[in-house]
Amino acid sequence: MVRRAEFWGGLFWLAFGVFVTWQGWLLELGSLREPGSGFVFFWLGLLISALAISIALNGVRGKGPLLGELWQGARWRNVLLVILALIAFGFLFEQLGFVICSLALLLFLMTFVDPVKPVLSIPISIVAAVGVWYVLEKVLLVQLPKGSWLEGLPLLG
Amino acid sequence: MEVVAGLAQGFAVAFDPINLLYCFIGVFIGTLVGVLPGIGPISAMSLLLPVTLSGTPESGIIMMAGIYYGSMYGGSTTAVLVNIPGEAASVVTCLDGHEMAKRGRAGPALGIAALGSFAAGTFAIIALMLVAPILAKVAVAFGPPEYFSLMVLGLTILSFLTQGSMAKALLMAAVGVVIGLVGLDQINAMPRLTFDRLELVDGIGLVPVVMGLFGVAEILSNIEQQIRRDIVQSRIGSLWPSREDLKASAGPIGRGTLLGFLLGVLPGGGAVISSFASYAIEKKLSRTPERFGKGAIEGVAGPEAANNAAAGGAFIPLMTLGIPPNVIMALLLGAFIIHGLQPGPLMMSQNPGIFWGIIASMYVGNIMLLVLNMPLIGMWVQVLKAPYKILFPLILMFCIVGVFASGNAVFDVFVMITTGVLGYLMRKFGYEAAPLVLAFVLGPMLENNLRKGLILSEGNFDIFVTRPISLACLAVAALLLLAPLLPALRKKREKVALDVTE
Numbered sequence: 001m002v003r004r005a006e007f008w009g010g011l012f013w014l015a016f017g018v019f020v021t022w023q024g025w026l027l028e029l030g031s032l033r034e035p036g037s038g039f040v041f042f043w044l045g046l047l048i049s050a051l052a053i054s055i056a057l058n059g060v061r062g063k064g065p066l067l068g069e070l071w072q073g074a075r076w077r078n079v080l081l082v083i084l085a086l087i088a089f090g091f092l093f094e095q096l097g098f099v100i101c102s103l104a105l106l107l108f109l110m111t112f113v114d115p116v117k118p119v120l121s122i123p124i125s126i127v128a129a130v131g132v133w134y135v136l137e138k139v140l141l142v143q144l145p146k147g148s149w150l151e152g153l154p155l156l157g
Numbered sequence: 158m159e160v161v162a163g164l165a166q167g168f169a170v171a172f173d174p175i176n177l178l179y180c181f182i183g184v185f186i187g188t189l190v191g192v193l194p195g196i197g198p199i200s201a202m203s204l205l206l207p208v209t210l211s212g213t214p215e216s217g218i219i220m221m222a223g224i225y226y227g228s229m230y231g232g233s234t235t236a237v238l239v240n241i242p243g244e245a246a247s248v249v250t251c252l253d254g255h256e257m258a259k260r261g262r263a264g265p266a267l268g269i270a271a272l273g274s275f276a277a278g279t280f281a282i283i284a285l286m287l288v289a290p291i292l293a294k295v296a297v298a299f300g301p302p303e304y305f306s307l308m309v310l311g312l313t314i315l316s317f318l319t320q321g322s323m324a325k326a327l328l329m330a331a332v333g334v335v336i337g338l339v340g341l342d343q344i345n346a347m348p349r350l351t352f353d354r355l356e357l358v359d360g361i362g363l364v365p366v367v368m369g370l371f372g373v374a375e376i377l378s379n380i381e382q383q384i385r386r387d388i389v390q391s392r393i394g395s396l397w398p399s400r401e402d403l404k405a406s407a408g409p410i411g412r413g414t415l416l417g418f419l420l421g422v423l424p425g426g427g428a429v430i431s432s433f434a435s436y437a438i439e440k441k442l443s444r445t446p447e448r449f450g451k452g453a454i455e456g457v458a459g460p461e462a463a464n465n466a467a468a469g470g471a472f473i474p475l476m477t478l479g480i481p482p483n484v485i486m487a488l489l490l491g492a493f494i495i496h497g498l499q500p501g502p503l504m505m506s507q508n509p510g511i512f513w514g515i516i517a518s519m520y521v522g523n524i525m526l527l528v529l530n531m532p533l534i535g536m537w538v539q540v541l542k543a544p545y546k547i548l549f550p551l552i553l554m555f556c557i558v559g560v561f562a563s564g565n566a567v568f569d570v571f572v573m574i575t576t577g578v579l580g581y582l583m584r585k586f587g588y589e590a591a592p593l594v595l596a597f598v599l600g601p602m603l604e605n606n607l608r609k610g611l612i613l614s615e616g617n618f619d620i621f622v623t624r625p626i627s628l629a630c631l632a633v634a635a636l637l638l639l640a641p642l643l644p645a646l647r648k649k650r651e652k653v654a655l656d657v658t659e
Contacts, residue, residue: 020335040334041335044331044335047331048331048335071585073382074381083578086577090571093567114545120547136558143565
């Protein structure tokens with residue numbers, strides 16, 4: 001039972017449903033004549049919980065794939081690296097600015113996730129990062145982070 | 158007469174040089190994303206949503222619409238030449254299109270796909286032009302109960318037609334409504350599920366959610382497997398189909414067009430379903446069904462016409478009722494709202510230039526697409542040869558840029574990463590993202606109309622079942638919800654899901 005994907009998926013959404021129901025209750029249900037802010041949340045939370053229980057029960061009955069089968073033969077290391085790279089990008093975006101962050105992200109992905117020869121990866125990364133920056137900042141006038149850690153450096157700031 | 162005058166005004170808007178340029182950019186990008194596997198129209202439209210802010214509303218929406226129907230055209234190229242659907246609606250085209258290509262008939266396969274798409278697209282625009290004004294007049298009489306019930310029906314149809322478990326699809330729709338309601342209560346301005354974070358007061362943005370669930374999740378799913386591309390190496394040859402090909406394709410194109418248009422108009426329906434339905438019908442009607450899957454031109458012509466007609470039909474509920482029937486139309490609704498416009502029954506009278514301008518630009522866009530697809534096939538083949546390991550980092554960067562530019566907030570980038578991981582896990586565990594996104598967009602309208610309906614009726618639910626349109630919508634929704642309990646209907650639904658999976 002505990003090795004079934006359906007069981008864990010159902011359990012996750014059950015927790016979500018219970019949370020939404022509780023939040024709906026806290027927000028006040030109001031009355032049918034004048035439904036409150038939590039009215040829809042409360043009932044949706046109950047609906048989510050009921051559906052989640054039915055899905056989890058499928059897992060208990062042994063239906064659906066095993067958890068391990070979902071990642072069988074998958075290159076999950078790549079997935080993990082991309083997620084970590086994106087999170088790092090999110091945290092460093094404002095500190096390092098768009099150009100440096102994008103350049104680093106592109107080089108990282110083309111070096112460690114699915115390697116591309118440096119003769120290709122380096123020029124592609126530079127052209128893409130600088131090109132997108134130019135189009136957004138200079139043509140479309142979209143403000144991109146310049147990098148708080150790099151303030152004062154005329155070329156990068 | 159009203160239609161002719163409107164259309165004349167529309168062509169004046171569409172032929173404005175700047176709008177022509179936006180239309181061209183839209184259909185070009187649409188064809189490009191249709192050709193490239195791994196980035197679909199949803200991701201491309203989300204990416205370009207912020208770009209539309211720099212122009213007039215009509216320019217931006219003309220471009221977005223161009224991306225949509227352009228991607229329907231472009232998707233067939235990848236399906237025929239590489240056996241990978243460029244976007245979901247071209248899955249069926251792979252079956253016979255690629256087989257034709259392997260037998261040295263890539264040219265006629267691509268040619269009939271382009272011609273079928275053009276014919277269907279043109280029919281859909283004409284029908285849209287004729288039906289929309291009538292429906293808009295009817296829709297003026299719609300009140301909160303009708304809108305609520307229609308949205309419930311749309312979400313139910315989408316959940317019913319989704320692959321696999323209906324319970325999971327309904328759960329996704331419910332989760333989508335919850336996420337869509339985060340932010341200030343529209344009625345009493347009370348913050349809901351904001352956890353004291355200022356960024357959440359205005360709600361969660363559509364662009365980061367869509368980019369995460371479709372763009373990032375798609376990339377994560379693709380990079381965990383080795384993508385093999387079986388590009389047809391032989392010469393493509395003449396694109397013009399032979400007389401026999403045209404004769405064999407005429408019926409499938411006609412039927413596919415009609416079917417696609419009708420399914421496109423239905424809330425929850427759309428291009429993907431219509432292409433599968435058209436394929437099934439053509440196979441059933443054929444005297445030689447054994448040819449299907451082995452290079453039958455009817456298997457390319459019908460579905461390609463159906464998915465393009467559906468793309469046109471989907472504009473009707475959005476433009477006349479203000480209700481998006483699918484995720485792509487939901488994005489288009491987002492574009493309208495960003496520009497301060499509300500599509501719906503009053504749009505035609507309040508913003509005739511925009512309404513008719515979009516319709517007229519679709520004629521122009523369809524001709525541009527024919528020009529783009531026929532002679533530029535060679536260029537699209539070269540694009541297809543770009544390896545995914547170079548494409549995916551660039552797509553990821555564009556996703557980040559698009560999301561950041563849409564709200565100028567790093568918070569949105571984190572929303573995209575979170576929904577990206579969630580979307581990837583949802584794919585793994587067999588949960589579809591489409592009902593979630595449609596419900597996310599419809600959520601605030603759904604709640605608003607439910608609460609308004611209850612306030613109007615002083616707390617009496619009868620208001621939803623005493624009005625005929627509302628009752629009809631709820632009755633169909635109830636039937637669909639109960640369908641999985643009936644063995645015959647359950648088998649039918651499972652068969653559709655199985656066909657889609659295959």
